[in-house]
Amino acid sequence: MTEANINYKHRDGITLPNSIFITSHSPSQTHQLGLIIGTLSQPGDIVLLSGPLGVGKTCLAQGIAKALGIREDTASPSYVLMREFSGRIPLYHMDLYRLEFNEISELGLDDYLYGHGLCVIEWAEKGQFIMPEQHLQLTLAYDTDTIRLITITHCGKRYTDMVEHISQINNLPDKKDLA
Numbered sequence: 001m002t003e004a005n006i007n008y009k010h011r012d013g014i015t016l017p018n019s020i021f022i023t024s025h026s027p028s029q030t031h032q033l034g035l036i037i038g039t040l041s042q043p044g045d046i047v048l049l050s051g052p053l054g055v056g057k058t059c060l061a062q063g064i065a066k067a068l069g070i071r072e073d074t075a076s077p078s079y080v081l082m083r084e085f086s087g088r089i090p091l092y093h094m095d096l097y098r099l100e101f102n103e104i105s106e107l108g109l110d111d112y113l114y115g116h117g118l119c120v121i122e123w124a125e126k127g128q129f130i131m132p133e134q135h136l137q138l139t140l141a142y143d144t145d146t147i148r149l150i151t152i153t154h155c156g157k158r159y160t161d162m163v164e165h166i167s168q169i170n171n172l173p174d175k176k177d178l179a
Ligand SMILES: Nc1ncnc2c1ncn2[C@@H]1O[C@H](COP(=O)(O)OP(=O)(O)OP(=O)(O)O)[C@@H](O)[C@H]1O
Pocket: 024, 025, 026, 027, 028, 030, 051, 052, 053, 054, 055, 056, 057, 058, 059, 060, 076, 078, 122, 145, 146, 147, 148
């Protein structure tokens, strides 16, 4: 399998402040990235997932859930706003896709956003105005059918350390290595 490339430079040569770039060649590699983030997560962490329909946000969230020891199916919560799972730390998996701008601010999500679990939020850009200033942002983009370009941006010291750790990984390991 082609190795996942983890780099401070976008493959087009650009750099972005506080960001690293990952090329995922398969759902499995995206899942592995989720496993790594889940392993590094601490209570109160915020992971924002952005990118178009079907790009792989839930795939990544499923890796995070697995790393927290959650065995339940964490398939996309698109038809419910939020699902709560009990793992090494609580997981609050949210999806803002179906919500309007004004609905999001009325939801009262602060108890979760500033709580003791890990918040993983799909379509986070729709609720950007209520998100904590410190967070980890992952933006997924289509390249080909199976290749996704993932930009990880850290906002806040806590996440700087996390991204530093991710950047030291040369390749996303095969599933069997993390099983
Ligand atoms: N490199 C890749 N990384 C992640 N998913 C991939 C990749 N290549 C192909 N896929 C496929 O893309 C789809 C991603 O679906 P997923 O539900 O994770 O997307 P999503 O971003 O959560 O969509 P939605 O916006 O509808 O919630 C899956 O069918 C998966 O198999």
